[in-house]
Amino acid sequence: xxxxxxxxxxxxxxxxxxxxxxxxxxxxxxxxxxxxxxxxxxxxxxxxxxxxxxxxxxxxxxxxxxxxxxxxxxxxxxxxxxxxxxxxxxxxxxxxxxxxxxxxxxxxxxxxxxxxxxxxxxxxxxxxxxxxxxxxxxxxxxxxxxxxxxxxxxxxxxxxxxxxxxxxxxxxxxxxxxxxxxxxxxxxxxxxxxxxxxxxxxxxxxxxxxxxxxxxxxxxxxxxxxxxxxxxxxxxxxxxxx
Amino acid sequence: xxxxxxxxxxxxxxxxxxxxxxxxxxxxxxxxxxxxxxxxxxxxxxxxxxxxxxxxxxxxxxxxxxxxxxxxxxxxxxxxxxxxxxxxxxxxxxxxxxxxxxxxxxxxxxxxxxxxxxxxxxxxxxxxxxxxxxxxxxxxxxxxxxxxxxxxxxxxxxxxxxxxxxxxxxxxxxxxxxxxxxxxxxxxxxxxxxxxxxxxxxxxxxxxxxxxxxxxxxxxxxxxxxxxxxxxxxxxxxxxxx
Numbered sequence: 395x396x397x398x399x400x401x402x403x404x405x406x407x408x409x410x411x412x413x414x415x416x417x418x419x420x421x422x423x424x425x426x427x428x429x430x431x432x433x434x435x436x437x438x439x440x441x442x443x444x445x446x447x448x449x450x451x452x453x454x455x456x457x458x459x460x461x462x463x464x465x466x467x468x469x470x471x472x473x474x475x476x477x478x479x480x481x482x483x484x485x486x487x488x489x490x491x492x493x494x495x496x497x498x499x500x501x502x503x504x505x506x507x508x509x510x511x512x513x514x515x516x517x518x519x520x521x522x523x524x525x526x527x528x529x530x531x532x533x534x535x536x537x538x539x540x541x542x543x544x545x546x547x548x549x550x551x552x553x554x555x556x557x558x559x560x561x562x563x564x565x566x567x568x569x570x571x572x573x574x575x576x577x578x579x580x581x582x583x584x585x586x587x588x589x590x591x592x593x594x595x596x597x598x599x600x601x602x603x604x605x606x607x608x609x610x611x612x613x614x615x616x617x618x619x620x621x622x623x624x625x626x627x628x629x630x631x632x633x634x635x636x
Numbered sequence: 637x638x639x640x641x642x643x644x645x646x647x648x649x650x651x652x653x654x655x656x657x658x659x660x661x662x663x664x665x666x667x668x669x670x671x672x673x674x675x676x677x678x679x680x681x682x683x684x685x686x687x688x689x690x691x692x693x694x695x696x697x698x699x700x701x702x703x704x705x706x707x708x709x710x711x712x713x714x715x716x717x718x719x720x721x722x723x724x725x726x727x728x729x730x731x732x733x734x735x736x737x738x739x740x741x742x743x744x745x746x747x748x749x750x751x752x753x754x755x756x757x758x759x760x761x762x763x764x765x766x767x768x769x770x771x772x773x774x775x776x777x778x779x780x781x782x783x784x785x786x787x788x789x790x791x792x793x794x795x796x797x798x799x800x801x802x803x804x805x806x807x808x809x810x811x812x813x814x815x816x817x818x819x820x821x822x823x824x825x826x827x828x829x830x831x832x833x834x835x836x837x838x839x840x841x842x843x844x845x846x847x848x849x850x851x852x853x854x855x856x857x858x859x860x861x862x863x864x865x866x867x868x869x870x871x872x873x874x875x876x877x878x
Contacts, residue, residue, distance in 0.1 A: 409675065409852075410664065424653070426653040435678070436677070443831050467837070503815070505819070573749030592649055595708060607654070
């Protein structure tokens with residue numbers, strides 16, 4: 395069965411408009427290229443009860459879950475505790491993480507910084523030579539940091555774990571409006587119910603008015619559906635196929 | 637009581653990484669400036685059952701709800717039906733919207749285009765001279781389109797409806813790491829439990845290492861909390877306050 399994913403962004407700073415998230419959009423693009431279907435993104439506040447509920451729900455609903463943010467040493471970093479509560483386990487300090495933090499901070503380590511050595515009991519630590527600090531995996535939940543550079547580095551170190559059958563995509567650009575192609579698209583998805591078909595109008599593009607997207611994991615099926623669509627559309631409305 | 641908001645983005649194209657959403661980040665910034673607290677953002681697929689569940693939940697949990705996307709004439713535009721199901725009402729064709737569409741398309745109107753005249757039964761239509769097409773309001777749910785230019789124009793026409801007591805913000809930039817200020821922040825939020833306090837590390841900024849944000853709707857309270865924080869931090873660690 396193809397893999398599904400859910401993404402939870404823990405971030406008051408996103409909800410309050412202070413920053414624009416870059417991690418979910420990155421992850422959606424990367425996972426799609428790997429053949430993984432992202433089914434839901436939630437952005438929630440830095441509140442441990444909300445995080446616990448959301449992680450439990452996502453963990454049950456999707457094959458893999460990614461959290462972003464809330465893993466530093468300060469009072470508002472409560473993702474680890476939320477993930478632990480979702481799994482019904484305690485938060486414990488991991489000796490290897492303590493050693494890594496002590497090496498990093500040398501003599502200046504504080505109790506607060508040692509918070510970053512905490513993991514949900516029973517979590518795995520995924521290490522790799524390309525990242526300084528391992529990634530925490532609790533059940534099917536990957537706990538990633540909010541800082542985009544580190545988020546990407548950590549995901550990139552893990553990416554091959556998620557590779558699945560590719561999802562193939564064809565784009566058809568047309569010069570007529572959505573209202574003029576809607577009936578053809580409805581007929582197409584009725585005939586090809588397994589087809590993923592999207593229709594995206596453009597209001598300020600001189601080249602085309604609508605981009606139609608057709609997707610499937612089955613390339614031969616996709617080609618048949620594409621041929622059928624091209625037959626149904628007025629020939630002079632097709633700007634290009636890509 | 638201060639207003640809370642939730643945002644639902646209906647968008648396969650976001651989940652599949654084809655486009656990066658611009659509407660939620662716009663709305664978070666604008667609503668915050670108006671004094672409205674966004675509590676949750678969900679990005680979900682163009683599937684009517686999922687939309688109905690999410691809209692019903694958000695509508696119960698937050699004072700106002702905004703949906704973005706899924707309101708065109710094609711098979712994948714199912715937001716109106718989802719909002720109607722969430723409210724337990726039928727979808728009906730509104731005569732004023734039919735007239736507007738007929739005027740817009742002139743003789744070329746199709747049955748599919750008339751789908752854009754559909755609303756959940758009992759919804760209000762909010763008109764304004766600055767937008768061509770009214771906005772649908774069903775209970776506390778504002779139904780907005782996904783196209784960013786139109787989304788913004790429609791929101792801007794409505795914005796004064798949402799104005800509440802402002803949320804004041806102070807930023808403190810410090811030159812020491814999060815691990816070194818965590819204890820002071822924990823003590824501060826213990827003493828000022830109503831304070832919204834965030835801590836955001838920067839790993840590649842030469843000017844500072846952490847931005848601390850303090851927020852409240854009560855300016856005098858905020859000033860007291862700020863003075864307390866500045867007293868607690870090492871004086872030579874404070875880069876600037878803004």
